[in-house]
Amino acid sequence: MELLDLGSLVPDAIPRLETPDLLLRPPRPTDLPEAAALHQDPAFYRYLGGKPHSEEDVWRRMLAQLGHWSMLGYGSWSIEEKATGRYAGTVGFFDVRRDLTPSLKGTPEAGWVLAPRLHGRGYASQAVQAAHAWADAHFPGPRTTCIIDPGNEASLRLARRFGYQEFARTVYHNDEIVLLERFR
Numbered sequence: 001m002e003l004l005d006l007g008s009l010v011p012d013a014i015p016r017l018e019t020p021d022l023l024l025r026p027p028r029p030t031d032l033p034e035a036a037a038l039h040q041d042p043a044f045y046r047y048l049g050g051k052p053h054s055e056e057d058v059w060r061r062m063l064a065q066l067g068h069w070s071m072l073g074y075g076s077w078s079i080e081e082k083a084t085g086r087y088a089g090t091v092g093f094f095d096v097r098r099d100l101t102p103s104l105k106g107t108p109e110a111g112w113v114l115a116p117r118l119h120g121r122g123y124a125s126q127a128v129q130a131a132h133a134w135a136d137a138h139f140p141g142p143r144t145t146c147i148i149d150p151g152n153e154a155s156l157r158l159a160r161r162f163g164y165q166e167f168a169r170t171v172y173h174n175d176e177i178v179l180l181e182r183f184r
Contacts, residue, residue: 021081024080068095090111091124166178
């Protein structure tokens with residue numbers, strides 16, 4: 001069965017953001033093949049639990065992206081590279097009610113992932129900057145958080161560049177994780 005592209009039915013409440021090289025937009029069913037392929041790439045998933053994700057899991061993540069916007073008024077965007085029109089990853093905010101201590105529940109948690117083919121071009125910085133500019137204008141509270149694998153130096157540098165400071169280390173799914181927070 002062919003997936004329908006219901007992008008025109010996605011609520012207008014999900015903003016579309018633009019940077020010099022990227023479009024940040026709601027996820028589309030047509031993103032699934034490229035998103036699923038990314039989640040099979042070891043260079044992509046090595047800091048996302050260290051194992052590949054099935055197409056089913058990726059589809060659920062995409063549905064959760066939309067669900068966050070519907071239930072919480074914020075969520076994640078799919079990143080599209082303007083030059084090619086290709087799906088490039090995700091950026092945004094969520095509250096997935098992680099079972100960890102200290103708890104992040106009720107605090108918008110930032111997250112970003114970008115296709116390895118695009119690393120080193122400044123695209124992650126563009127996406128994170130656009131998402132945080134939107135958040136700073138729309139979130140009632142001043143604090144956002146994020147979790148990052150301690151071995152992911154590139155992501156830790158990016159987080160620090162945008163004002164995130166480490167406030168704890170804990171274990172999540174049997175692996176050490178760094179908890180960071182940012183105040184507007």
